[in-house]
Amino acid sequence: xxxxxxxxxxxxxxxxxxxxxxxxxxxxxxxxxxxxxxxxxxxxxxxxxxxxxxxxxxxxxxxxxxxxxxxxxxxxxxxxxxxxxxxxxxxxxxxxxxxxxxxxxxxxxxxxxxxxxxxxxxxxxxxxxxxxxxxxxxxxxxxxxxxxxxxxxxxxxxxxxxxxxxxxxxxxxxxxxxxxxxxxxxxxxxxxxxxxxxxxxxxxxxxxxx
Amino acid sequence: xxxxxxxxxxxxxxxxxxxxxxxxxxxxxxxxxxxxxxxxxxxxxxxxxxxxxxxxxxxxxxxxxxxxxxxxxxxxxxxxxxxxxxxxxxxxxxxxxxxxxxxxxxxxxxxxxxxxxxxxxxxxxxxxxxxxxxxxxxxxxxxxxxxxxxxxxxxxxxxxxxxxxxxxxxxxxxxxxxxxxxxxxxxxxxxxxxxxxxxxxxxxxxxxxxxxxxxxxxxxxxxxxxxxxxxxxxxxxxxxxxxxxxxxxxxxxxxxxxxxxxxxxxxxxxxxxxxxxxxxxxxxxxxxxxxxxxxxxxxxxxxxxxxxxxxxxxxxxxxxxxxxxxxxxxxxxxxxxxxxxxxxxxxxxxxxxxxxxxxxxxxxxxxxxxxxxxxxxxxxxxxxxxxxxxxxxxxxxxxxxxxxxxxxxxxxxxxxxxxxxxxxxxxxxxxxxxxxxxxxxxxxxxxxxxxxxxxxxxxxxxxxxxxxxxxxxx
Numbered sequence: 001x002x003x004x005x006x007x008x009x010x011x012x013x014x015x016x017x018x019x020x021x022x023x024x025x026x027x028x029x030x031x032x033x034x035x036x037x038x039x040x041x042x043x044x045x046x047x048x049x050x051x052x053x054x055x056x057x058x059x060x061x062x063x064x065x066x067x068x069x070x071x072x073x074x075x076x077x078x079x080x081x082x083x084x085x086x087x088x089x090x091x092x093x094x095x096x097x098x099x100x101x102x103x104x105x106x107x108x109x110x111x112x113x114x115x116x117x118x119x120x121x122x123x124x125x126x127x128x129x130x131x132x133x134x135x136x137x138x139x140x141x142x143x144x145x146x147x148x149x150x151x152x153x154x155x156x157x158x159x160x161x162x163x164x165x166x167x168x169x170x171x172x173x174x175x176x177x178x179x180x181x182x183x184x185x186x187x188x189x190x191x192x193x194x195x196x197x198x199x200x201x202x203x204x205x206x207x208x209x210x
Numbered sequence: 211x212x213x214x215x216x217x218x219x220x221x222x223x224x225x226x227x228x229x230x231x232x233x234x235x236x237x238x239x240x241x242x243x244x245x246x247x248x249x250x251x252x253x254x255x256x257x258x259x260x261x262x263x264x265x266x267x268x269x270x271x272x273x274x275x276x277x278x279x280x281x282x283x284x285x286x287x288x289x290x291x292x293x294x295x296x297x298x299x300x301x302x303x304x305x306x307x308x309x310x311x312x313x314x315x316x317x318x319x320x321x322x323x324x325x326x327x328x329x330x331x332x333x334x335x336x337x338x339x340x341x342x343x344x345x346x347x348x349x350x351x352x353x354x355x356x357x358x359x360x361x362x363x364x365x366x367x368x369x370x371x372x373x374x375x376x377x378x379x380x381x382x383x384x385x386x387x388x389x390x391x392x393x394x395x396x397x398x399x400x401x402x403x404x405x406x407x408x409x410x411x412x413x414x415x416x417x418x419x420x421x422x423x424x425x426x427x428x429x430x431x432x433x434x435x436x437x438x439x440x441x442x443x444x445x446x447x448x449x450x451x452x453x454x455x456x457x458x459x460x461x462x463x464x465x466x467x468x469x470x471x472x473x474x475x476x477x478x479x480x481x482x483x484x485x486x487x488x489x490x491x492x493x494x495x496x497x498x499x500x501x502x503x504x505x506x507x508x509x510x511x512x513x514x515x516x517x518x519x520x521x522x523x524x525x526x527x528x529x530x531x532x533x534x535x536x537x538x539x540x541x542x543x544x545x546x547x548x549x550x551x552x553x554x555x556x557x558x559x560x561x562x563x564x565x566x567x568x569x570x571x572x573x574x575x576x577x578x579x580x581x582x583x584x585x586x587x588x589x590x591x592x593x594x595x596x597x598x599x600x601x602x603x604x605x606x607x608x609x610x611x612x613x614x615x616x617x618x619x620x621x622x623x624x625x626x627x628x629x630x631x632x633x634x635x636x637x638x639x640x641x642x643x644x645x646x647x648x649x650x651x652x653x654x655x656x657x658x659x660x661x662x663x664x665x666x667x668x669x670x671x672x673x674x675x676x677x678x679x680x681x682x683x684x
Contacts, residue, residue, distance in 0.1 A: 015390050064274015066274065
C-alpha cells in the first residue's frame with residue numbers, strides 16, 4: 001500500500017468489477033428485452049400505460065406507496081403469493097419494460113399490487129377511491145387527495161358517497177383519479193414464453209399455448 | 211504496513227487538532243442535528259406502523275414520505291457529515307500534518323447541508339424518487355456531488371501529503387470511503403435519475419447502489435474509526451494485523467456483489483441473487499478478520515470510546531452473519547419483504563455505524579476543542595440510551611418481522627391479522643426508538659455545550675494529557 005497510484009487503481013478496479021458484473025452483466029442480458037408481440041391477439045405485451053395511469057404512477061411514487069406495497073409476484077412454490085391471489089405466475093423482467101418508474105418494493109406491510117387490476121374480485125374505481133378516502137384495512141386515509149367543497153348548482157357526478165355536512169360534497173382530485181387509474185391498470189397476467197416453464201401444473205402449459 | 215498505529219507526539223497532536231476545530235465541529239454539529247431530526251422522523255414512522263391514522267391527514271408526512279425522509283436524513287445528514295469529519299481527522303493525524311484546504315471543507319459542508327435541506331423539502335412536497343437510499347430529488351444531486359468533492363479533497367491531500375510512506379489499516383478504509391463514494395453516487399444518479407435504465411434494471415442499479423454505499427462508503431468509514439481507536443485507546447498493537455489488508459480487499463472486491471440477496475425469487479436474472487449469496491459467504495472472512503483484529507475493544511476497561519466501538523463491532527459482525535443467513539433461500543422465504551430486513555438495516559446503521567461514530571466523537575471532540583467533556587453523567591445517560599434503544603429496536607423489529615414472515619406465508623392470515631400479531635413488537639420498537647432519540651438529543655446538547663465552552667474559554671496553552679480528556683462511564 002506504499003504506492004499511492006496502485007492503491008487507487010485497486011480501489012477503482014474493485015468498484016468497477018462489481019459495477020460491470022451486476023449492472024453491465026444484467027444489462028447485457030436484459031437491456032434489449034422488448035415487448036412480446038402476440039399475433040393471435042394482434043398486439044404487444046406488456047401494454048403501455050395509458051396517459052392518466054402514467055401520471056398515477058408518479059403519484060404512487062411521490063406518496064411513497066412502495067414503502068408498504070411490493071409489485072413483484074414470486075413463483076407459486078415460493079411463498080404464498082399465488083394462494084393469496086396476487087398472480088398465477090411469477091413476475092418476469094418483461095412485465096416491467098414499459099414502465100417508466102419501476103417500483104418493485106421491498107416491504108409487504110400491505111398486499112402485493114403487481115396484478116391489482118386483474119384480481120378475480122377486482123375492486124372497482126369507485127370503491128377504490130372510497131378506500132383511499134376512508135381508512136381501509138391497515139391503510140390510512142388519504143383525505144388530502146380529496147376536496148371538500150360547497151355544492152354549487154348540481155352535485156358533482158364523481159362526488160363520493162360519504163357522510164358530509166349538508167350542502168357540501170367530497171370530490172376526488174385529479175391526483176387520486178390518476179392514482180386509481182394506475183392501480184387499475186396493473187395487470188401482468190399475460191403468459192410470456194419465459195414465464196411458462198415455472199408453473200408446476202401440467203395443464204397450465206396447454207392453457208398458455210392458446 | 212505490519213505495524214499498528216503508534217502514538218503521535220503531543221506537540222503534533224495539538225497543532226493538527228486545533229487547526230481543524232472549526233471545520234470539524236461544523237461537520238459534527240450538522241451530523242448530530244440531522245441524527246436528531248432523523249430520530250424524530252423514525253419515531254413518527256414507527257408510530258404510523260401500529261397506528262396508521264397518526265398524522266395521516268398531513269400530506270407532508272405520509273408513511274412512505276416519513277420513511278424516505280428519515281432514511282435520507284440518516285444517511286446523507288448524520289452518516290455522511292459524521293463520517294467525513296472522522297475520516298478527515300484520522301487522515302490528518304495518521305498523515306502527521308494539519309489538514310489543508312479547510313475553508314473548502316467548511317464551504318462544502320454548508321453547501322452539502324443546504325442541498326440536503328432542499329432535497330428533504332422536495333421529498334416532503336412530492337418530488338421524491340422511489341429508489342431506496344436515493345429518494346433525493348434530481349435537482350439537488352449534482353450540488354451534493356460537488357459539495358462532497360470539496361470536503362473530501364482535504365482527506366485526499368492529507369493522504370498524499372503524509373509524512374511517512376507506511377500506511378495503516380485505518381487510512382486505507384478512510385481513503386477508500388472518501389474516494390469511492392463520488393463514483394457510486396454519480397453512477398447511480400446517471401443510471402437511475404438522469405438517464406434511467408429500462409425496466410427491472412432500475413431496481414438492479416438501485417440494489418447495487420445501496421449495497422455499494424454501505425460496503426464501500428459507510429462501513430469503511432466506521433471501520434476506519436474502529437481501526438484507529440482500538441489500538442490507540444487500549445494501547446495494544448492489533449493482533450493478526452497481517453490479515454487486515456486481505457480483509458480490506460475482500461470487503462472492497464466482494465462487498466458490492468452482495469446486494470442481489472434482496473431479489474431472491476424476484477423478476478431479475480437468478481444469477482444475481484445466487485452470486486449475492488456466494489459473496490455473502492465469502493465476505494464472512496472479512497467479518498471474522500475484523501472481529502479478530504479489533505477484539506481488544508471488548509476488553510477496553512472503563513473507556514467509553516471502546517465501549518461504543520465494541521458494541522458497534524459486535525453489531526457489524528453479527529450483521530454480516532445475518533446477511534449471509536438471510537441470503538439462503540429457505541430463510542429468505544420467511545424474512546423477505548418483512549420488518550426483519552428493516553431490523554437488519556437498523557442493526558447496520560444504528561448498531562454498527564452510529565456506535566462506532568459515537569466512539570470516535572467521544573474521542574476526538576475533547577482533542578479538537580482542547581477541553582474534556584462537560585459531564586460524565588450525560589455520557590453515561592447517552593451510552594445507556596443508545597445501547598438499550600438500539601438493542602430494543604433491532605430485536606423488536608426482528609421479532610415483528612419473524613411473525614410477519616410466517617403469517618405472510620400462510621394465505622389464510624389476513625393483513626389485518628398480521629397487523630394485530632405484530633402490534634406489540636412494533637410498540638416496543640417505538641419505545642426503543644424514543645429512547646434512542648432521547649440519547650441522541652443528550653449527545654447533541656453535550657456537544658453544543660462543549661463547543662460553546664471551547665470558544666468562550668479558549669483552551670489553556672499547555673497540552674492536557676489524553677487520560678484526563680478520556681470520557682469514562684465506569
